[in-house]
Amino acid sequence: METMRWVDGRLEILDQTLLPETAEYIKCEHYETVCDAIRRLSVRGAPAIGAAAAYGLALGANAVQAASREVFITAVEKIAGDLAATRPTAVNLQWALDRMLETLRGNTNDNINDLKKALLEEAHAIYREDLESNRRMGEFGQTLFPDNAAVLTHCNAGALATAGLGTALGVIRAAHKAGKNVHVYADETRPLLQGARLTTWEMLQENIPVTLLTDNMAGYLMAQGKVDLVIVGADRIAANGDVANKIGTYGVAVLAREHNIPFYVAAPMSTIDFNIASGRDIPIETRDEQEVTHIAGKRVAPEGVKVWNPAFDVTPARLVTAIITDRGVARPPYIDSLAALAGKE
Numbered sequence: 001m002e003t004m005r006w007v008d009g010r011l012e013i014l015d016q017t018l019l020p021e022t023a024e025y026i027k028c029e030h031y032e033t034v035c036d037a038i039r040r041l042s043v044r045g046a047p048a049i050g051a052a053a054a055y056g057l058a059l060g061a062n063a064v065q066a067a068s069r070e071v072f073i074t075a076v077e078k079i080a081g082d083l084a085a086t087r088p089t090a091v092n093l094q095w096a097l098d099r100m101l102e103t104l105r106g107n108t109n110d111n112i113n114d115l116k117k118a119l120l121e122e123a124h125a126i127y128r129e130d131l132e133s134n135r136r137m138g139e140f141g142q143t144l145f146p147d148n149a150a151v152l153t154h155c156n157a158g159a160l161a162t163a164g165l166g167t168a169l170g171v172i173r174a175a176h177k178a179g180k181n182v183h184v185y186a187d188e189t190r191p192l193l194q195g196a197r198l199t200t201w202e203m204l205q206e207n208i209p210v211t212l213l214t215d216n217m218a219g220y221l222m223a224q225g226k227v228d229l230v231i232v233g234a235d236r237i238a239a240n241g242d243v244a245n246k247i248g249t250y251g252v253a254v255l256a257r258e259h260n261i262p263f264y265v266a267a268p269m270s271t272i273d274f275n276i277a278s279g280r281d282i283p284i285e286t287r288d289e290q291e292v293t294h295i296a297g298k299r300v301a302p303e304g305v306k307v308w309n310p311a312f313d314v315t316p317a318r319l320v321t322a323i324i325t326d327r328g329v330a331r332p333p334y335i336d337s338l339a340a341l342a343g344k345e
């Protein structure tokens with residue numbers, strides 16, 4: 001099942017808020033529909049958000065009526081700004097939009113229709129490349145898995161968060177395919193339950209053994225000696241290796257360190273933000289309080305209670321055993337190893 005698809009000049013997005021019960025595609029005729037899909041997590045996960053924004057920009061550009069290249073570019077830049085404003089933490093969103101705008105500005109063609117075609121081609125390329133990136137991360141990462149590995153993961157860093165295989169789950173898929181007999185422990189991941197709803201669904205689809213646990217069970221599972229390694233995705237990684245990922249990841253990393261369990265992060269190079277020195281500078285999204293006060297649409301917390309709902313937290317680099325990227329595995333010190341993988345001096 002595709003996370004998204006371009007059909008007859010429009011973007012169709014698998015609505016992940018309806019999974020696992022219902023698999024339904026949102027038909028996006030306007031880029032504002034894509035903005036809404038990103039904001040409400042119909043499409044989610046750093047690489048998937050980036051690809052959706054790229055297609056959203058191509059969709060919006062197609063609707064622009066401009067008399068000149070300059071007017072067209074100004075209109076497209078405004079659409080990119082609207083898409084960029086949907087969610088602040090996943091750097092792939094801005095990365096994809098920047099790449100699309102660079103493509104546009106670097107194309108000296110004055111024919112507006114040709115510029116529109118070039119934007120759509122770039123969106124296709126971003127989506128296609130992410131699938132290849134997932135495959136490469138899987139190849140690099142599965143070498144870190146022992147046979148019969150019991151693997152704990154948090155949130156959903158799977159096919160649904162990317163263009164097809166996943167980051168953390170892409171590594172798990174590769175290890176499963178390599179015959180390593182992986183067993184997955186999936187944190188439910190409150191408040192939006194990406195683990196309970198999406199990771200378990202993906203693993204069951206492919207007969208990869210999976211056990212669901214609530215977030216507050218992870219420590220006891222580790223204390224029982226039942227976890228060989230932890231692997232998670234990322235939304236933004238700072239130049240020093242600090243990792244922003246779904247809320248709860250930091251707690252899992254501290255528990256893993258306490259129990260001497262390797263803690264791996266799988267992320268493409270497009271998730272590394274070399275413009276940010278450390279996790280202190282990563283913008284953390286806070287979301288609607290009803291995500292915490294309600295479960296399945298039913299209020300469970302009393303009216304009037306104060307709520308704190310950060311969607312992400314930051315795991316310091318010192319708690320990260322290795323970062324598995326699509327260019328290889330980075331080990332501490334990340335300030336050097338990530339820069340080397342990026343080909344920076």
Ligand SMILES: CSC[C@H]1O[C@H](OP(=O)(O)O)[C@H](O)[C@@H]1O
Nearest residue numbers: 044045046155157161233245246
């Ligand atoms: C492969 S990126 C997946 C990453 O994105 C998730 O956040 P959200 O569901 O809010 O988009 C979570 O942090 C995952 O690790």
